[in-house]
Amino acid sequence: MLGFGALARKVFGTPNDRKIKAIRPLVEKINALEPEFEKLSDEGLKEKTDEFRKRLEAGESLDDLLPEAFANCREAAKRALGLRAFDVQLMGGIFLHQGNISEMKTGEGKTLVATFPAYLNALEGKGVHVVTVNEYLAKRDSEWMGKVFAALGMTTGVIWSNMPDAEKLAAYAADVTYGTNNEFGFDYLRDNMKAELSQLYQKHHHYAIVDEVDSILIDEARTPLIISGPADDRTDLYKTIDQIIPLLEESHYEIDEKTRNVTFTDEGNEFLEQQLVARGLLPEGQPLYDPESTTIVHHLNQGLRAHKLFQKDKDYIVRNGEVILIDEFTGRMMPGRRLSEGLHQAIEAKEGVAIQPENVTLASITLQNYFRLYDKLAGMTGTAMTEAEEFMEIYGLGVVEVPTNRPVARIDEDDKVYRTAAEKYRAMIEDIKKAHEKGQPILVGTTSIEKSEMLSQMLTAEGIKHNVLNARHHEQEAEIVAEAGRFGAVTIATNMAGRGTDIQLGGNIELKVLRALAENPEADPAELRAAEEAKHAEEKQKVIEAGGLFVMGSERHESRRIDNQLRGRSGRQGDPGRTAFYLSLEDDLMRIFGSERLDKVLKTLGMKEGEAIIHPWVNKSLERAQAKVEARNFDIRKNLLKFDDVMNDQRKVIFKQRREIMGSEDLSDVVRDMREEVIDDLLDEYMPPRTYADQWNTEGLYAQVIEKLGVDVPVMEWAAEEGVDDEQIRERLIKATDEMMARKAADFGPETMRTIEKQVLLQVIDTKWREHLLKLEHLRSVIGFRGYAQRDPLNEYKSEAFQLFQGMLDSLRVDVTRQLAHVRPLTQEEQQQMLAQMEAQRAEMQRQMEQAAAASEAKALERAGDADPASSGAAPGFVEDDPSTWGNPGRNEKCPCGSGKKFKHCHGRLV
Known part of the structure; x- marks a missing residue:
């Protein structure tokens, strides 16, 4: 028998169903205009843009223009890219224009969806910002979708870090500007440190479309963007404190894993006082919690956090003598990002690398408050429904679930819970072997580099060839993801959020064609493409028969959204697929959020080793635990925002x-x-x-x-x-x-x-x-x-x-x-002194540059001395600081820099 809520939904539909129903007439209107716009010449499409702008000036609204503007944009995309937008993509675009979040599953073509509202809103001449999670996607999308905007007579720009000033000003002056959330936020702060209006990048905050909106507005919004300058050097203090922390015993401190917090006990405070007095950091007789000791207490706390809460290869990696943070949601490295208030320096001391000086804040803003500057905000993602309350409360954004173009054919299995992690991993390896034997592509999602490398070793021991995608192998990311859907492929990935590259069954056809062209540069491109497409269709069919992509989660994440992102990699555009999560009572989520009772139940049931408990009730209780964690994290973010709102x-x-x-x-x-x-x-x-x-x-x-x-x-x-x-x-x-x-x-x-x-x-x-x-x-x-x-x-x-x-x-x-x-005018003598000082500074800078160049040359000669005599210099196009120019050498092949050393001993060094 149905409950009242279920009965009402059956009769009236859900609120989401009603929103979809309300815009169907608009979609039909756009479709009815298609024949009319198909007749237009290429020049005619551009003329329509001018006509729309004049109609706006004459008093028409954007909503009045929507059906025609969307029809014009759809025709431009069809001609420029060979892609005709589906009805569901038009729906997604309409919801974006209305200032909502369009939740669209992976593979539904969100990149194209953004062009419709971007085109319509850019007609007002105040610029539209399309925000992506990384620079690779910003550049890719601006080039790709720039063809559509060019066909409509509009300009496209893209911004990235360390971009020349004149180029960035031109990018912002374009009708549509692509860039990352961090770069847009930092440019806003930079604008407010400038002296001339003509130097400002962001003249308006008119309309922004945020791709992977949950990743940017929720996951990344916890840490503010900060522009800082150097403060006093305290290297010796960090080193001394780092020598004290390992001397602590377990009774000296308490760790709260739920809140990721550490505190010293009374016993610990007494021990620290003795150690600090012995090292001359604390005057004898002065208590640790005296107001004069505030700085030392602060750094002791940061040292304890660095040692007990931050783990190497999970929270950060050490590469080339530098501590680089890892984004916990995407598994990506975040070069240039540093933890504040001396915590990054404490980790550098712990790892024994060079300690960079602390910084003082020159300007700061949270992503929440940056994006709330826009007159209108919209977003796209595959997973937003679980955070709908936060989006509405913080940003005033509604979430609309847009239906898929084809029904989802993926099978989502119930979670499998094992008593120990060892049993869980053994079960995973057995299931990988079974799926791999029939050629089914497999994607294994892990939550840390350490776990991905452990699974990798287990697969190697079983003789199963596989790829590993984590922060260490970040450079080959797009290629590894593109290949993950091939027949027999096995891929281990650390957090799959916002990768921006689809996993297509049978592999990525464009990549295959490019590879074939590289191997046969003399061949006819059209013939080569036809041959590759035929081979691809054959491989895709084999993958479909094997069951499509099998996604395995090695544990549940704190947030249901991250799990859904991993799941969403399988079953794109109606493809078959299968997903399963493998858990153990030793997993962080189960351990921290009360698995003792469950452990007793499993023992009572008399579970044998290697047996799993599989039941929808387990899924429900896990989701409840995740919902509690999400609610707690939301409260933390909301509280932080209340304080930031004051500033x-x-x-x-x-x-x-x-x-x-x-x-x-x-x-x-x-x-x-x-x-x-x-x-x-x-x-x-x-x-x-x-x-x-x-x-x-x-x-x-x-x-x-x-x-x-x-x-x-x-x-x-x-x-x-x-x-x-x-x-x-x-x-x-x-x-x-x-x-x-x-x-x-x-x-x-x-x-x-x-x-x-x-x-x-x-x-x-x-x-x-x-x-x-x-x-x-x-x-x-x-x-x-x-x-x-x-x-x-x-x-x-x-x-x-x-x-x-x-x-x-x-x-x-x-x-x-x-x-x-x-203030007063300078005398002649003072002017001459000032000129002499400037000349001395210029000469000193020149000397330092020459020294640096000589050191660089000496290093190159030293490398050449180590090199194999047969080595013939750097590979064509090789750029020292740009890994994308290094090609894809094997670990034991010669390094492309021309040193003659093996890649793994030269530029391929992991640490």
Whole structure:
């Protein structure tokens, strides 16, 4: 018998069904226009774009234009790429235009879907940003989809890190700009450190489409983007603390794996005090938790976290003497990303590599607050439904599940739970062997590099040929994924989120054609393609008969979404497939979230070794555990965001002020108002209202007037005059400072003076904001303790952050007034000294560059000395810092750099 909820869904449909039903008439309208747009010439498609822009200016809305714009875009894609969008792709595009998240399964063609709303919204002329998870995808998609936009008469740009400034400005000026979430966020921060409006990259935040939206807006949103500068070098402190941590015993600290937190016990604190005093880091008699010891306590905590919570080859790898973080969701390396507050340095000390100096924050923003700047936001992914509540609450984004073009034919098996990890891995190897014998391609998903390499060793021992895809083999990623669907292929992958390359049954046809062309450059491309396509069709049929792609999960992730992403790799576009998760009571999720009861149940059932428990109830209880973890992680992110919102309100005020200053030609009135406020504050302090003249501190006022206002006026004599009040003194000070500034303007010239005012204002704002960020960081790190006094830490933070902001604005006025009061033209002699200093600096830089070049040359000669005499220099196109130019040499082949060494001993070194 059906429950009320199920009965209502059967009669009325789910809310998702109703959304799909509501836009079907729009899709039919687009389809009805197809014959009309097919008749247009290539030039006619571009003319339609101009026509749409004119209609927008005449008052029509984007919604009015949608059916025709989508029909035009579909025709352009058909001509430029040979791809005709399915109805479900048009649906996905409509939901994106409406500012939703379109949940579309893997292989449904999300890259093409984005072109429809991007084209429609770019007609407004404010630019559209398409956000991807990595630079490879940004470049690939911009080149690929750029053909569609070019056919429509629109321009496409792509941004990447370390891109020349002029090229980046041009990329942002395009109608549609592709780039990564980090680069868009960093460019926003960079814009707010610039001095001229013409240098700004992002003129508008009009409309953004975020690909792999769950990965970017949820997984990556936990850590803010930070632009930083170097701070004091504390290498010795990190090294000393790193020597102390291994001496700790288990009774000295407590680890909470659920919250990933570590704390010292009372016994541990006593032990640390003795060790620190012995090493001269703590004065004798000074307790560890004295306010003077705050810095040392902070670094001890970070050292303990580095040793006990961060594991090599899971959270980070060491490559070429550098600690590189690994993204826990995608398994990718994150070069250039560093943990803050000395934690990265603590890990470097632990691994014995060179310790990079700590940094101070110059500018910072969370991804949540960056993407909330956009007037309209949309996203695409294969897995968003489990996080629908967070998307709505944080970003105001609805999630719509778009139906697949063909029904899903994949078989999702119930989870198999074993008592020990060893039993689980043995069962996996047996199932791999069975599937491999019939040629079924297999994708094994793991949660860490360590586990992927352990499975790899087990497969090697069984003589099964396979590929491993993890952060170590990142360079061959696209090729390994493209080959994973071939007959008999076995691939082990660490986290498959956002790989951007489909696993096609029988392998990737484009890759096969390119490979065949490389082997037979003289052959006719058309004939070669036809031959490869025939072979591919034959192989694909064999794979289908073997059961399609078999996806095996080696354990459940904390988030159901990550599991669904792995599952979604199988069964694309109606292909057959099979998925299964293999678990054990020793897995992190089962161990941390209460498997003791389950272990007792399994023992009571008398399970034999190697036996698995398989039941839908197990799946349900696991999903409940995952949902609890997801809810807890959501609360953590929500709480972090509440604190960041306090800073974000202040950030918006400062950044808006900067833009207004950059856009102003004449700031003399702003500067004058600041000066008058400084005079008012000085008079309030030294000649308080409702006080008698004999209570005034005129000496103090005189000193401050010289220091802050830069004028030497007889304040004490004025105050001694009969009947003079503070208002008269105020007027005289204003008159004196106005005259002084007028003389400066005459000396410098009015235009130069306006430029100086602008530069001083921007420079002081940036310095003060930087100092303010540091104060807020320190406040944020201690405000939690207010909870012990039954006070809400968030309210306390808001109140104190506001007071700090108020104080920052007051000191900003004083600094601007002081700097402008003391500015003066350089004498001839000073100008010559300055030129001589600049020339000396230039010569020193030149010397350092020549030294670096000589060292590089010596290194090359040294390599050549080690080389095989038969070695004939670097391979054509080889670029030292770009692994994509190295080709794909085997581990024991010669290195393409021309050193003559084996690849594994040269550029192929893993560590």
